Amino acid sequence: MSYQLQSGINYVPKLDDVQFGRWQNLLEERTGMCLPLQRRSFLQTSLGLRMQEIGCASYEEYYQRVTDGPSGAIEWNTLVDRLTVQETRFFRDPDAYEFVDQYVQQLVTELADDETLECWSVGCSSGEEAYSLAMVADRYLTPLGKRYAVTGTDISTIVLRKARSGRYQPRALEWVPQDYLASSFKTSGINEIEISDRLRKRCCFSQVNILNLEACPLNSQHIIYCQNVLIYFRRWRRREILNVLAERLAPGGILVIGLGEMVDFNHPLLEPVHNGQISAFVRKKTNSTGETARR
Ligand SMILES: C[S@@+](CC[C@H](N)C(=O)[O-])C[C@H]1O[C@@H](n2cnc3c(N)ncnc32)[C@H](O)[C@@H]1O
Numbered sequence: 001m002s003y004q005l006q007s008g009i010n011y012v013p014k015l016d017d018v019q020f021g022r023w024q025n026l027l028e029e030r031t032g033m034c035l036p037l038q039r040r041s042f043l044q045t046s047l048g049l050r051m052q053e054i055g056c057a058s059y060e061e062y063y064q065r066v067t068d069g070p071s072g073a074i075e076w077n078t079l080v081d082r083l084t085v086q087e088t089r090f091f092r093d094p095d096a097y098e099f100v101d102q103y104v105q106q107l108v109t110e111l112a113d114d115e116t117l118e119c120w121s122v123g124c125s126s127g128e129e130a131y132s133l134a135m136v137a138d139r140y141l142t143p144l145g146k147r148y149a150v151t152g153t154d155i156s157t158i159v160l161r162k163a164r165s166g167r168y169q170p171r172a173l174e175w176v177p178q179d180y181l182a183s184s185f186k187t188s189g190i191n192e193i194e195i196s197d198r199l200r201k202r203c204c205f206s207q208v209n210i211l212n213l214e215a216c217p218l219n220s221q222h223i224i225y226c227q228n229v230l231i232y233f234r235r236w237r238r239r240e241i242l243n244v245l246a247e248r249l250a251p252g253g254i255l256v257i258g259l260g261e262m263v264d265f266n267h268p269l270l271e272p273v274h275n276g277q278i279s280a281f282v283r284k285k286t287n288s289t290g291e292t293a294r295r
Pocket of ligand 1: 013030031033057084085086087088092122123124125127129154155156159208209210211226227228229244
């Protein structure tokens with residue numbers, strides 16, 4: 001086996017075409033993520049360094065290890081965390097949050113006193129997206145004594161742990177609009193800020209593989225926010241996932257995806273929002289026979 005020098009100090013075995021194809025297939029089959037050829041050295045480094053950490057001598061041996069029953073599943077979790085792109089920030093797409101803001105202001109007038117506004121951040125990474133949605137909902141619902149709940153889901157248990165902690169570095173605040181700064185955070189130690197208890201108790205986080213949405217019980221959602229996840233998937237898979245998400249919306253609910261993530265998507269239950277700044281859909285309030293759909 002040949003070895004390559006990485007980062008000046010570590011040698012990792014060279015990932016040949018056959019091994020690259022094998023790992024590429026495993027990753028796509030289990031997570032939906034398509035790793036292009038240009039990412040081969042990233043895969044080689046990530047696998048190679050992890051193999052060194054746990055004392056695996058070859059890609060073959062490591063492959064057997066991650067595909068071997070329950071202990072393999074634990075190792076797979078660690079690997080997925082290393083291989084997925086987890087970049088995120090508060091209010092990452094200001095135009096999309098403006099759309100959410102307007103929707104919430106409208107919905108607040110229609111929501112019954114005993115109804116909860118339900119939001120779902122799909123592929124939430126370390127939670128900034130879920131908490132941003134909570135901040136918007138909190139702004140309009142809490143003063144009226146109305147309730148909201150935000151669920152963040154992701155495949156990586158490691159980012160979910162961070163999301164649950166609600167703790168971030170102070171520089172994360174740079175992305176938070178001024179209006180939310182004072183009421184949404186508390187200082188929790190040197191060089192750390194923390195989401196306020198009021199917001200945190202409205203948010204929960206759970207491991208859900210977006211390829212396995214039938215196992216996820218979330219339904220009747222007013223807001224489904226799924227940005228920067230589908231871009232790593234093939235188009236047919238994006239379409240399948242969006243078809244399921246459309247069904248999980250409450251009538252009148254909104255589905256927000258990243259701009260250009262699925263340009264020609266249409267679904268009989270959804271009305272696209274025509275706006276060059278965002279990619280979003282509203283679930284029709286009536287079904288195909290013209291009857292008002294039930295919440
Ligand atoms: C680039 S981050 C996007 C975070 C956030 N949505 C945003 O736009 O800032 C992509 C997230 O999708 C998650 N992800 C990738 N494949 C997934 C899958 N099959 N099921 C659920 N989450 C997945 C990754 O773990 C990662 O946290």
